[in-house]
Each structure stands twice: as structure tokens, then as C-alpha cells.
Amino acid sequence: MPRDLITYAIPAFVLLILLEIILTSIDQKHLYRPKDALSSIAMGLGNVFIGLFTKAIVLGVYAFVYQFRFFTLDFVWWVWLLAFFADDFSYYWFHRTSHTVRFFWASHVIHHSSESYNLATALRQTWTGNISGAFLFWVWMPLAGFHPMMVMTMQAVSLIYQFWIHTELIQRLPAPIEYIFNTPSHHRVHHGSDIAYLDSNHAGVLIIWDRLFGTFTPEVQRPAYGLTSNINTHNPLRIATHEWRSIWQDIRRAKNLREALHYAFDAPGWSADGSRKTTKQLRAAQRSA
Structure with a gap:
């Protein structure tokens, strides 16, 4: 299975994390907190284990769609x-949607829940992504004629690439690289909870999509990592499910179907009574302050 590419990369992930721990300890940068790092690793292991089952379903869906392909590539x-390019374009829109639609955010928020930013944070992956339909953003590819194994291989390549950009040890790279590719500088912004940084830099490998579609924000100052309202737990089960529980609680309190649908599919932070705020509302409030 193409997903095995990630399994093969795990030894390299471990070695690079150990190297980062050593280097940051020497420089006394204190980028690692043991409980936080362990919870990130636990989330990564859970993602790999669940993927043993869900990837077969995803491949089956892609194979079914591939029967009706327009071309054979x-x-x-x-x-x-x-x-x-097709995979990277699909990833951009999947990732952007995961920040603007709460249903998809419920899976993706896991990756943003750490208040640290290091290579271990890259392993903090969702347990519910494919279950909640994330793979549907790539369904058009087998329909267009890309073989399902090719689609899943490119998805794995993208995830492997994104591992190394989760670091504060690398600052700015030469300008041509920063302009075209997703880099640690760009991705630090993406993980920032600062209002100016929210919902920016959704790139997988190429930052050009953010530049084209107006979601690019340069790194000006060191971000404050985590969520606008942090969950304050290292329990992997709570990390994996906290937003799903919150959605369910909001839907139960909804006064009507319209409210319930907003709680599930509107932007994260939407609330009927205004007690919570979306990114747009937070920025509007900051401008008017």
C-alpha cells in the first residue's frame, strides 16, 4: 500500500526528533515539553493504527470511482x-476547508492543539479524518484518470514533506524557495493563534496556492502556538474527540434545525448568541478596538 511510505519514514522521523531535542537542549531553547511531545506521538501512533483500516476503505472508494474515469493516465x-500538482491543489482546498467548516475542523483541530512547535507536533494527527470524509477532496483525481494507487502515493509524499517544516530551528530560506514552497517560516504562521495569523498558509508542499487564492500571510513575529482557546489536556482520547463533543453539545442546545446546521457546518467559533467568535469576527473586533 502507498500509505506504507509513511511507515518507512517513521525511523527517520524518530531520528530527526531526537536530533532536534539534542540541538534545542544545547541552545537551551526549551522547545520540547515531555507530556506534550508524548501526547503528539500517541496521536501519531493512533493515526497509523486507525489508518490500517480506513485506508482500505479509501482505496476502495477511489477504485470504484476509477471505473468511471474520463481518461486513463x-x-x-x-x-x-x-x-x-493535482494532489497539492486538492490538499490546499481540503486544508482551507478544514479551517472554515467546523465539521472538518473537528478532525483537523487535533493538529493545532499543541502549544509547542517542533517535529513531534508534526505527528499530532487526527484519528477521524478519513472517517469524516476528508478523502472526498481527492475523489475527482481517480475520476479524471489518475490511478488510485498514484493518488494515495502522492498523499503520502505530501505528508512526509510536511514533517520537516514543523520546526523553529530553521528560519528563512533563500527567497526563491520561500516564494514557491511551504517552509518552516510559512507553516509557523499557520500554527499561530495570533489573530493576524489565523486561517493562513494552508499549503501542503507549494505555497503558491495561498499566494494565488489570498490566504498567504508572511511571518512577522514569532507566533503564539495552539488554539485561540486551548484545551489544556495531554489525554490523547480527549485531544482526539474534544471538538466532536463540543459540536454535539451545541447541537443539543440549538433552538432549531437552522441553528444546529450552523453549529455543525459554519465556521469554527460561530455561536447563535455571539458568545464565541469566528476568525472574521475576531479580526473585525480587533479593527474596531
């Missing part, structure tokens, strides 16, 4: 190149 170099 062979395993040649230029098709792999097209697949790279």
Missing part, C-alpha cells in the same frame, strides 16, 4: 508530475 513521468 498511465504510470509515466509526466502523469506523476500532474498528479503531484
Whole structure:
């Protein structure tokens, strides 16, 4: 299975995390908190374990759709190149939607729940992503003619690439790289809970999508990592499910179906009584202050 690429990369992940711990300890930067790092690793292991089951379902869906493909794209170099851009484009819109639709945010919020930013944070992955339909953002690819195994391979390549950008040890890279690729500087902004940084830099590999679609924000100051309202727990089960529980509680309190749908599918932070605020509302309040 293409997802095994991530399994093969795990030893490298471990070695790089150990190297980062050593380097940051020497510099006394204190980027690691043991409980936080362990909870991130636990989330990553849970993601891999659950993926043993969900990836078969995803592959089955892609294979079913592939039967109705418009074209047949062979395993040649230029098709792999097209697949790279198609996957990265799909990831951008999936990632952007995961910040603007609460239903998808409920899975993605796990990755943002750490108040630290280091290579271990990269392993803090959702347990419910495929279950909640994240893979549907890529369904158009087998329909267009990309083989399902090619689609899943490119998804794995993207995730492996994104591991190294979760670090504060690397500052700005040469300008051409910063302009085209997602880098530690760009991704630090994405993990910031500062109002100016919220919902920015959704790139997977290429930052060009954020530049094209107006979601790019440069790193000006060191971000405050985590959520606008942190969950204050290292319990993996609570980390994995806290937003789903909150959605259910909000829906139960909703006065009507319209309110319930807003709580599930509006932007994170939407509330009927205004007690919580979306990113747009937070920015509007900051401007008027």
C-alpha cells in the first residue's frame, strides 16, 4: 500500500526528533515539553493504527470511482508530475476547508492543539479524518484518470514533506524557495493563534496556492502556538474527540434545525448568541478596538 511510505519514514522521523531535542537542549531553547511531545506521538501512533483500516476503505472508494474515469493516465513521468500538482491543489482546498467548516475542523483541530512547535507536533494527527470524509477532496483525481494507487502515493509524499517544516530551528530560506514552497517560516504562521495569523498558509508542499487564492500571510513575529482557546489536556482520547463533543453539545442546545446546521457546518467559533467568535469576527473586533 502507498500509505506504507509513511511507515518507512517513521525511523527517520524518530531520528530527526531526537536530533532536534539534542540541538534545542544545547541552545537551551526549551522547545520540547515531555507530556506534550508524548501526547503528539500517541496521536501519531493512533493515526497509523486507525489508518490500517480506513485506508482500505479509501482505496476502495477511489477504485470504484476509477471505473468511471474520463481518461486513463498511465504510470509515466509526466502523469506523476500532474498528479503531484493535482494532489497539492486538492490538499490546499481540503486544508482551507478544514479551517472554515467546523465539521472538518473537528478532525483537523487535533493538529493545532499543541502549544509547542517542533517535529513531534508534526505527528499530532487526527484519528477521524478519513472517517469524516476528508478523502472526498481527492475523489475527482481517480475520476479524471489518475490511478488510485498514484493518488494515495502522492498523499503520502505530501505528508512526509510536511514533517520537516514543523520546526523553529530553521528560519528563512533563500527567497526563491520561500516564494514557491511551504517552509518552516510559512507553516509557523499557520500554527499561530495570533489573530493576524489565523486561517493562513494552508499549503501542503507549494505555497503558491495561498499566494494565488489570498490566504498567504508572511511571518512577522514569532507566533503564539495552539488554539485561540486551548484545551489544556495531554489525554490523547480527549485531544482526539474534544471538538466532536463540543459540536454535539451545541447541537443539543440549538433552538432549531437552522441553528444546529450552523453549529455543525459554519465556521469554527460561530455561536447563535455571539458568545464565541469566528476568525472574521475576531479580526473585525480587533479593527474596531
